[in-house]
Amino acid sequence: MRVLLATALLLFSACACAQLQDQPGPAGPTGPAVKMAPAPVVTIVQGQPATVPLSFRVASGYHINSNKPKSEFLIPTVLRVEATTDIVIGKTTYPDGQDMSFAFAPDEKLSVYSGDFQVDVLVRPLKSVEKGKYIMRGTLKYQACDNSACYPPKQLPISFDVKIAKAATAGRKNPAQSPHAHQ
Amino acid sequence: MLFAGIHASRRNRANGPSKGQLMGNLAPDFELPGLDGKKLKLSDLRGKAVLLNFWATYCEPCKVEMPWFVELQKQYGPDGFQIVGVAMDDASTEDIAKFAKDMGVNYPILIGEDSVVTSYGGVGVLPTTFFLDRDGKLIAREFGLQSRSVFVDHIKKALSQGQAVQARK
Numbered sequence: 001m002r003v004l005l006a007t008a009l010l011l012f013s014a015c016a017c018a019q020l021q022d023q024p025g026p027a028g029p030t031g032p033a034v035k036m037a038p039a040p041v042v043t044i045v046q047g048q049p050a051t052v053p054l055s056f057r058v059a060s061g062y063h064i065n066s067n068k069p070k071s072e073f074l075i076p077t078v079l080r081v082e083a084t085t086d087i088v089i090g091k092t093t094y095p096d097g098q099d100m101s102f103a104f105a106p107d108e109k110l111s112v113y114s115g116d117f118q119v120d121v122l123v124r125p126l127k128s129v130e131k132g133k134y135i136m137r138g139t140l141k142y143q144a145c146d147n148s149a150c151y152p153p154k155q156l157p158i159s160f161d162v163k164i165a166k167a168a169t170a171g172r173k174n175p176a177q178s179p180h181a182h183q
Numbered sequence: 184m185l186f187a188g189i190h191a192s193r194r195n196r197a198n199g200p201s202k203g204q205l206m207g208n209l210a211p212d213f214e215l216p217g218l219d220g221k222k223l224k225l226s227d228l229r230g231k232a233v234l235l236n237f238w239a240t241y242c243e244p245c246k247v248e249m250p251w252f253v254e255l256q257k258q259y260g261p262d263g264f265q266i267v268g269v270a271m272d273d274a275s276t277e278d279i280a281k282f283a284k285d286m287g288v289n290y291p292i293l294i295g296e297d298s299v300v301t302s303y304g305g306v307g308v309l310p311t312t313f314f315l316d317r318d319g320k321l322i323a324r325e326f327g328l329q330s331r332s333v334f335v336d337h338i339k340k341a342l343s344q345g346q347a348v349q350a351r352k
């Protein structure tokens with residue numbers, strides 16, 4: 001898992017940093033305020049669950065609500081992955097939001113994501129799934145603000161690959177042998 | 184001080200697309216339903232200076248402005264000033280009404296439509312606020328949270344402009 005995370009961060013640095021130049025403009029962000037780093041290909045054994053870490057970056061100058069904002073009126077960040085017939089999408093784990101105050105309401109704390117954050121998705125292929133590479137697709141819904149304005153909610157299309165590997169067939173167990181069997 | 188900083192940064196943002204096409208011209212007319220279902224037509228407010236505020240329940244900076252708007256409506260309403268809020272979010276009318284009630288809003292809140300936003304050059308930033316003089320001409324536009332004094336300046340200007348004012352003199 002550590003290797004996967006390190007790979008994701010490295011890819012983020014190489015790719016996403018160059019793309020995230022969306023500073024607040026006259027009519028809002030010129031591009032998406034949130035981008036996803038290329039996700040590592042996770043190998044999953046048929047019938048076994050595995051966690052796929054998805055890394056996102058909020059452009060400098062913006063914040064988005066966490067998955068659990070402090071007000072019913074605020075729009076939470078939600079990841080939805082489309083299930084396929086053979087691959088079940090399990091629990092999505094979001095990081096805790098950072099409690100932050102902003103210039104527009106210095107006495108109020110909001111639960112937000114800014115900078116980099118990671119969402120983990122539990123993926124479980126059925127035992128019957130053919131081995132091979134599968135593309136999973138979905139969306140990250142978020143609503144961004146900066147220090148003095150907010151922007152309409154957006155749906156960021158996301159995708160990641162999973163490699164399904166064959167489950168090891170149960171080998172014939174060696175019969176129990178007495179330590180004295182070869183004597 | 185804090186809002187002066189915000190104000191300064193926002194002033195630089197105020198020159199958005201299509202400003203030239205809108206400013207100095209009649210504000211695009213629209214008719215939208217209010218929280219009680221009754222429709223309000225913008226041009227029916229001709230003769231009054233109007234502050235047209237596009238906002239949303241999810242917009243925290245919008246919440247900061249609302250108490251000021253409540254005060255400004257009380258203060259300048261008797262002079263022929265009217266604030267109109269246009270809610271631009273997916274929340275239900277009930278939720279918007281609850282929000283407005285919690286904020287003590289004393290001016291009409293209308294349920295926004297994309298066609299109205301388009302006619303105003305798109306509202307990609309919330310809050311976005313337009314100021315109309317008594318003739319219904321757009322005289323100013325502000326993106327994002329502003330200091331209270333910015334609103335007061337625009338309101339005074341809006342109240343002092345228009346043929347309705349000239350006729351009184």
